[in-house]
Amino acid sequence: MFVLVFSVVPIKPTANADAAITTLRIGMIEPIDSLNPFIGVNDNAYIFYGLVYDFLMCVDEDLNPAPNLALSWHVVPDELPLGSVWQYNLTQNAYWHDGEPFDADDVVFTFNYQIGLNWTDMWAYQPYTVLVDSVERVDEYTVRVHYKDFQGNPAPASYGASMMLPIVPEHYWSKILPSAAGFSHTNPKPLGTGPFICTDQTYSEFLTGDRLILYRNPDYHGFTDFGWDIKFERLILEFYLEPSALVTDIQRGGIDIAELSPPHYKNLVDWLAANPTSSIGIDNSLKCTQYSKEISICMSDQSGADTNLLRLDPVVRQAMAHATNKTFICDAIFKGYAEEGASIISPISPYWYWEPSPDEEYYFSVEKANELLDSAGYNLWDDDHKYRKSTPGLSFQWQDKTYTFPDSKVLEFEVVVEAELYEDLEVYNYLEEAWAECGIKLTPRVVNSALWGVIVYGGYFDLTITYWSGDPDPNYLVYIQSTYSLNGWSENWYSSPLYDENYTNSLLEQDPVQRQEYIRNCQYWDYIDAAFIVYCYPHGCHAWRNDHYTGWGDWKAHPGRSLANFWSANPLFFDLEPVVGNAPPIALLDNVAGPANQSLTITAYAFDPDEDEMTYRLVFGDGANVSGTVPSDGEISVPHSFVNATTYSMELMVYDENSADAASAPATIIGPGGNAPVSNLRLMPDSFEKLSAGRDIGFTITGKDIEDDTVDVRLDFGDSTASFSDTIWDTEVGFETATDHAFDTDSDYTLVLTASDGHNTTVMTLVLAITEEEGGTPWMLILGIVAVAAVVVVVAVFLIRRKGAGGREEEEIRLP
Incomplete structure (x- = not known):
């Protein structure tokens, strides 16, 4: 019989170094979609990449290219045609966050990783790598990039001063196949040279989806190379499921800066009109990202x-x-x-x-x-x-x-x-x-x-x-409407010879006036078609707290200062100064562990150096939360029962009149049989060409139960047919079984795999897009994993079979 005795003795600290850390809190509505800079696509993910990684160049407050890892760059004058080879002179002061030195080998690797045979798999930065022929290591801190045209001949590149892609460490990514890097690798602890550093908790924070906590990089090369500084020690990205809660937190000082949706920004503007003495600053202006x-x-x-x-x-x-x-x-x-x-x-x-x-x-x-x-x-x-x-x-x-x-x-x-x-x-x-x-x-x-x-x-x-x-350079955006993007970024499958002609000319043109004409011609044909x-x-609708930080600047006059500047080394972060005055409260939250479906006592502590009155909000991580006033002794004690056997991420927010602090801690809930089994559902290799109606598709089910219990598995195919069931003895190496299934019609099917050891259960889903014709259209597969006890964690893996380019010919199509 499983018995767990759990006791918590709250400890009131006399000092809490972590809570006293100067912190910049950024509120966002949409969580990032991947820690992997080769997979993520939403703008908040790119903001995250710009905090952790450096690019060769960054963008200054007026949207001009500025030095970063490359201190300078130029066209190599003795290489013809002129402009076909660019040289980048690198800093000697950068280190990866694990202490390894950065040098030219990392830049050479980053480009070689994404060109040639790897180009299709490494789709994320194709607009920049599309013309890269080869990369040459001149010496330890100098590289030359050789560019080509679409026929493979040396050719000038018009965008060599705007190579806006993150540079990654060779000693880490060389162990990851490009096919995995571009579609499945989770990158659990991102490793960059940028101004902020991830922690060992980053991956679990990402899976939970509430926040990401980064720390100031004390060895950032920008401090030495450019005299920059970051005057806060910690940066937290807070993700809000409810936009109105984001407005509330900017009003009460729970966060320092937020991007708001237009309706909620309008509500805040109206509130500020009725509260003219508020310390909240606002800006709405065109995004620097050309959104x-x-x-x-x-x-x-x-x-x-x-x-x-x-x-x-x-x-x-x-x-x-x-x-x-x-x-x-x-x-x-x-x-x-x-x-x-x-x-x-x-x-x-x-x-x-x-x-x-x-x-x-x-x-x-x-x-x-x-x-x-x-x-x-x-x-x-x-x-x-x-x-x-x-x-x-x-x-x-x-x-x-x-x-x-x-x-x-x-x-x-x-x-x-x-x-x-x-x-x-x-x-x-x-x-x-x-x-x-x-x-x-x-x-x-x-x-x-x-x-x-x-x-x-x-x-x-x-x-x-x-x-x-x-x-700010137009290359990226005009690429995504070209025929060359059909294998990656295209979202409308548009292809026009007239557009492509102007796009190609814009890539090769060194004269900015002539290039402007080609770029505008691209936009003309895109509009007309x-x-x-x-x-x-x-x-971009933003609000910030002037009583927390100064140095926000004028974003309309200098749009590169806005939060949306995600091309590394955002100048905003180097100019922010913490306001000395009201001391924010300090929040502490204790870990908790215990059995499922039993009342547990969650304990926390809050302290305000100014002895201000405080309120709190405690989020349990299972959809429930509680709010209240902090008792005079600062001790918070709340009973709560968790239903499922898994680990929840709890969060405590403590507010005084002008500011706030947050703390997080895990709640480890154990079922009567210990841990739930871990299970995986995969297509058999020969099934990747069979995703069409009427064909048998093979599946393998594998996993492991920590206690080596017998595991019952059930696979529901999502088409109202009989499910597959099996009872498997777990061994030292785990368990495995297999089955196959044919779907009658073309549709999207959600398969659900349940694995139970008699006490706890793991559930995962697989969404298959089944086509009508055998081997006809390209297909995609999205794999969504649902964690132990049906706490949902989405991990998307896109497997894409690309269309062949092929030639064009006159064709008549008669349709039913």
Whole structure:
């Protein structure tokens, strides 16, 4: 019989060095999606990478390239053609966070890791590596990068001064295969040369999803090379599931700076108008990342039988553009904190930005949209006379293909929307109503972010709503609309010879005036073809505490100071000065351990050096929380019962009138049989080519039970058929079993594997996208692991079979 006796004796500290550490707390709505800089895609992940890693160069407060690991760079004058070889002169003062010295070998490795045969697997920074031919180590602190054109000949590179990719340590990443680095490696303790250092707790913090705690790098090379300094010892990224809680914490001083959603920023602005003496500073302005929001229309004709290829008709897309009221979206959904969109490059970069002339503009006009559709043969209606249909035999041409529809077809399109992005949901709701006025029917498909990536990067959709960010140089953003991005970053599968011609010329052009023309031509063709309908450039909406730190600066005048500057060495962090005055409270939270479903006593302690009154919020990590006033003796004691046998991450926030402190601690809950078994579900290697309806797909189930108990496994296939069950004796090396299954129809199936040792249970899920045709379209697989006792931890692994490039030829396609 399992018996656990647990006792806690609270200890009141006379001093707490950790709690007294000067801390910068940053509040964010969206958690980062990966610790791996080759996998993460959301902007908060890139902010994290910019804190931990250094790039060759960074971006100064006015968005100009500035030295970082490379102290200087230049075109090598005796290498022809001029501009085909760039030399980067490196610092001699940088060290990796594990103490190993940084040198040229790390830079050579970082580039070689992502080019040649590895280029497809290492997709994250393809816009920068696309023209890299080879990298040469000149000496210990000098490298030369050789660039080429798409025919493999030496060629000048226009963006050699803006190589915005993190430099990684050879002694760590050389042990990781590129295929794993690009798709599955978790990178549990990121190792960089940047201004902030991860800890041994970083991975568990990431899995919990509440916060990430980083510490000042005392050996940061920027202190020696550039005279920079960081005047706080700890930086915490706090992630909020509830945006209103983020507003509350910036008001009460629980965090120092926050990025807010437009509606919540508007609420804060209104609150500040009623509280003019508040110490909160605010800014809303165009993001330095050229952030844009767009409707993405899939231009692949291999998108699956459930999609509608009428979207490939240029007239249909033009009508969609005319039917979109960008002013309404900016004012109603973004509360006025956005500017109307046109091109994928934002007006934050006026030298590169393009906007259409009055004759070119797809101005808002439902009348014009209806006129276009009438003239193009979409003048039949459904039985309710609400949605348009094509006339039988309708034909149109897109690029070098002619599409013919013998039968009448309704203008109906599915829109894939990310459930986590409320603004996208609001935009969809508007579009459904607005486009119906010109006879276009929209239906939503709301999915989580991971499944969104499977669908969109696989090209299995009609329309989606998305966003883009990029560095101040236009190279990154114009790349993602080129044909070369179809193997990686493309979110609309757009391919245009005219666009590609200008994109290629922009890569090779050394004259900035001529390059500007090519970049603007790219934007022109992207706009005219309307595969992206850029509807707005949202502002970054930020708030900060002037009574906690000074040195925030003027973000409108110097946008590179904003929190969004994620290209390493953000100048903001070197200028912030802690305010001396009110001492923040100190929070301590004790670890707890005990059996499931039994009341445990959670103990904590709070102290305020100024003897201010304090309140607290204790989050148990299982969805429950409690708030109250801190007793006069500072001791907090709260009973709580945890249901599942697992480890929970508890968090205590303590507030005085102007500031706050936080502490975290684990709650280790053990079931009657000890630990739950660890289980894994994998496809058999020969099944990777069988993800189509009607074919047997093989699965292996492996795992380990720490106590070597007998394990019962059950695999539900998600298609209402009988599940697979087995009882396995665990051995020293674990347990293993196998089965196979055929799915009847093409769809997305969620498989659920349950493994139990009779006391505790592990659950994991596998989402399979099954195609209709054998070996037909590319496929993607997302693997979601659910932790012990069904506490969900999502680890996304994308396995992608790419389309071959192939040649273009005139083709006529007749559709049913």
